[in-house]
Amino acid sequence: MAGTPTHTVTNQPPPLAGYDVFAADRALVDAVERYTDPGVLDEVRAELSALGRASGSAQLQEWAVQANEHPPRLRTHDRYGHRIDEVDFHPAWHRLLGKGVSAGLTGAWSRPAGHVRRAAGFLVWTQVDAGNCCPLSMTHAAVPALRADPELAAEWEPRLASTIYDRELRPAGQKPGAVLGMGMTEKQGGSDVRANTTEARPLAEAGTYVLTGHKWFCSAPMxxxxxxxxxxxxxxxxxxxxxxxxxxxxxxFRLQRLKDKLGNRSNASAEVEFDGTWARRVGEEGQGVRTIIGMVSATRLDCALGSAGLMRQAVAQAVHHSAHREAFGGRLIDKPLMRNVLADLALESEAATALALRLAAAYDDGGERERAFLRLAVPAAKYWITKRCAPLAVEAAECLGGNGYVEESGLPRLVRESPLNSVWEGAGNVQALDVLRALRREPGALDACLTEIGRAHGADHRLDRAVKDLFTELADLDGIEGRARRLVERLALVLQGSLLVRHAPPAVADAFCASRLGGDHGASFGTLPAGLDLAAVVERARPVS
Structure with a gap:
């Protein structure tokens, strides 16, 4: 039926589809242009816009829905009783993962501006469906660990950087490309990996072992x-x-069961048993943590990028809805209180993007000072950005009213996804303690961070005062562990403030410093102080390319 007299649809926003997710994100475009060499900038912009148009298409949005409505299923045995330990994914999930691989999201380590272009692409791609970002992240991040064994790296890096996705289970040497997962945590240890009990017994062939034990979380078991x-x-x-x-x-590689997770439903996380499992050593015996730390740092950056992507999509949906929805005699976006909420959300999103892309640029630089900067800034950014994701997603969903609580809007999926990156690769306390460890053992890391912050000295009195407060916090080491979260929050905020004061439009920088650093901000979103140009902040966040 064409319709009935009692069912006329009016005042409903059109779907946010058919747009360039990259080009519509002014904060992200600015960051890419800021950190990319002019010689490759046109190439990078074209590459990211191609990914942005695909990400904003109705087709890929439908694939994301299908992948989440049909989560992976474990198959331990085939019809004849043979143990196969496989995970069945919906075809849409494989299509999405293949698109992410073909977009170069697993190969950043040897390309010009490789980390900035990949970081921007990862932030864009997360907005389609975060469920396939886990294998993309681990495949990319495995490279620093594998380089502990040059022979192994020479064998595996070309496979991991390949833009061809081959889903078949066969020897990696026979495939045009490969993806990597990881299994670190065990039941009894969690983040305390030194408590691991899985045993590795050497074999006659040098560098080979058999493993016996378990992994409580094994990501991407396909x-x-x-x-x-x-x-x-x-x-x-x-x-x-x-x-x-x-x-x-x-x-x-015995898959015992798949985890029944709050979010990230399209992706599989498994419990795995090893029983005479063949393995090849990476790095030296006893140096497991040192070997794996490069992978951990890279995946922590991806946690920040992933959360920044989720925040951006939540803000885009909220602003888009408010720009088209009318209530009480006008558009929601023009209502002062809604504008305050939207501007507050937009500030959080832009600050997250600015800091995450700055970290990616440090990876591209690779110099000693930038490596020192990453040592402290990565866990601080991972802590703060991922912590801000969940409350932002919930507030953005509320901007859509009851529609935001309905699955078809896509917001509930963002809400369920939003806590994940705070937990993955070390929860909040682990990140805070890692910051303290860096402060105590690597003074160059603090010097590098303060140098970065100091580049905005004198540009905003609220930022200068916040930096002084940070110095006071750092000078008082008594009971520092109990105050670690407070310290890390301040460090992340002044880093974000410094970046926005230097690079963002004045309206954005002013509002951020007034609310986040000036102390004039309530406990919830939508409590920005008076006198700010909130219309300009909201317009900058509007997803119009």
Whole structure:
């Protein structure tokens, strides 16, 4: 039926589809232009816009819905009773993962402006569906760990950087590209990986072992190989565990069950048992944590990027809805109180984007000072950006009213996804303690961060005062562990403030400093002080390309 007299649809916003997710994000475009060499900028912009148009298409949005409505299923045995330990994903999930691989989201380490272009692409791609970002992140992040063994890196890096996705389970050497997962945590230890009990027994062939034990969380169990930690005779050691051995036989990789997670439903996380599982050592015995730390740092940055992407999509949906929805005699976007809420959300999103892209640029630079900067700034950014994601997503959903609580809007999926990055790769306390560790052991890291912050000295009195407060916090080391979260929050905020004061439009920088650094901000979103140009802040966040 064409319709009935009692059912006329009016005053409903059109779907946010058919747009360039990258080009519509002014804060992200500005950051890419800021940190990309002019010689490759046109290439990078074209690449990101192509990904942005795909990400904003109705087709890929539908794939994301399908992948989440049909979550992965575990198949331990085939019809004849043979153990196969496979995970079935909906075809849409494989299509999305293949698109992410083809977009270069697993290969940043040897391309011009590789980390900035990949970071921007990852932030864009997260807005389609975060469920396939896990294997993309781990495949990308495995490279620093594998480089502890140059021979192993030479063999695996080309596979991981490939833009071809091959979903079949067969020897990695026979595939045009490969994806990597990881299994670090165990039941008894969690983030305390030194408490791991999985045993690694050396074999006759140098560098090879058999593993016996379990992993409580193994991410992306459909991957071609996994980096794991196990106790070798010389102590905790990193290993590469292939899913299929060179002769075509399946390695012992027993999937006990899939986790029933709050969000990230399209992706699989599994409990895994090793029982005589063949593995190759990565790095030296007893150096497992040192070997894996490069991967951990890279995945922590992806946690910040992923949360920044979720925040951006939530803000885009809220602003888009408010620009088209009318209530009480006018558009919602023009109502002073709604404008305050939207501007507050937009500030949080832009600050997250600015800091995350600054970290990616430090990876591209690779210099000693930038490495020192990353040592402190990555855990601080991971802590703060991921913490801000969940309340922002909930507030953005409320901007749509009852529609925001309905699955078809897409906002509930963002809300369920929003806490994940705060937990993955070390929850808040782990990040805060890591910041304290860096402060105590690596004074160059603090110097590099303060140098970065100091580039905005004198530009805003509220930022200058916040930096002084940070110095006071750093000078008082008594009971510092109990105050670690407060310290890390302040560090992240002044880093964001410094970046926005230097690079964002005056309306954005002024509103951020007034609310986040000047102390004139309530406990919830929508409490920005008077006298700010909120219309300009909201217009900048509007997803119109």
């Amino acid at each position: 991957s071609d190989a996994f980096l794991v930690l196990a106790q070798a005779p010389g102590g905790l050691t990193c290993f590469l565990v292939p899913r299929v051995l060179d002769d075509g036989t399946r390695n012992v």
